[in-house]
Amino acid sequence: MAQSIYEKHGGFKTVSRVVLYFYEMVLESEEIGHHFDDIDMPRLIDHQTKFISSLLGGPASFSDDRLEVVHRPLGITHDHFDEVARLLGEALLEHGMSPGDVDIALAAVEAKRSVIVTREVG
Numbered sequence: 001m002a003q004s005i006y007e008k009h010g011g012f013k014t015v016s017r018v019v020l021y022f023y024e025m026v027l028e029s030e031e032i033g034h035h036f037d038d039i040d041m042p043r044l045i046d047h048q049t050k051f052i053s054s055l056l057g058g059p060a061s062f063s064d065d066r067l068e069v070v071h072r073p074l075g076i077t078h079d080h081f082d083e084v085a086r087l088l089g090e091a092l093l094e095h096g097m098s099p100g101d102v103d104i105a106l107a108a109v110e111a112k113r114s115v116i117v118t119r120e121v122g
Contacts, residue, residue, distance in 0.1 A: 004056060004057025004058065005056040005057055005097075005101050005104060005105060006053055006056035006057040006058035007057065008101070009056070009095075009096065009097055009101070011053075011058065012049070012053060012058065014095060015049055015052050015053045015056065015058065016049050017095060018052065018091050018092060018095045019045055019048050019049045019052055019091075020045065021091045021094060021095065022048075022087055022088055022091035023036075023041065023044075023045055023048070025087045025090065025091065026084070026087055029083060029087065031079065031080070031083045032080050032083050032084065035074070035080070050062075052088075052105075055105060055108040055109060055112075056105055056108070064112070064115045065115075067112060067115045067116060068115040068116075071115070071116045071117075071118070072118065074118070075118050076116055076117050076118050077117065077118065078113075078117055080117075081113055081116060081117050084109075085106055085109050085110065088105070088106070088109065089102050089105075089106050092105055
């Protein structure tokens with residue numbers, strides 16, 4: 001059986017480091033950093049570590065329904081989503097993930113766009 005990207009790159013320990021680095025960049029982002037001003041960051045980092053782990057083939061799982069409910073009130077735009085994906089890609093590369101594996105990870109993130117980005121009413 002083929003090894004998942006999660007296993008190939010060190011599992012939870014590596015994903016935890018990636019997510020911490022990722023959020024350093026997110027908080028410094030002029031485009032999206034302000035969205036995190038009043039957020040319980042330790043809790044968010046814990047959830048995001050599990051979410052990224054699941055996208056890479058790790059043990060956690062998140063239903064699309066749950067992701068939509070959590071993100072709906074946040075007003076996330078396509079531009080916000082693109083910035084998050086870009087920063088995540090940088091964090092993954094910075095932590096030794098191959099460009100091919102980063103592409104696979106970002107494709108998994110992209111597959112969640114429709115449930116994370118706020119649908120426009122109209």
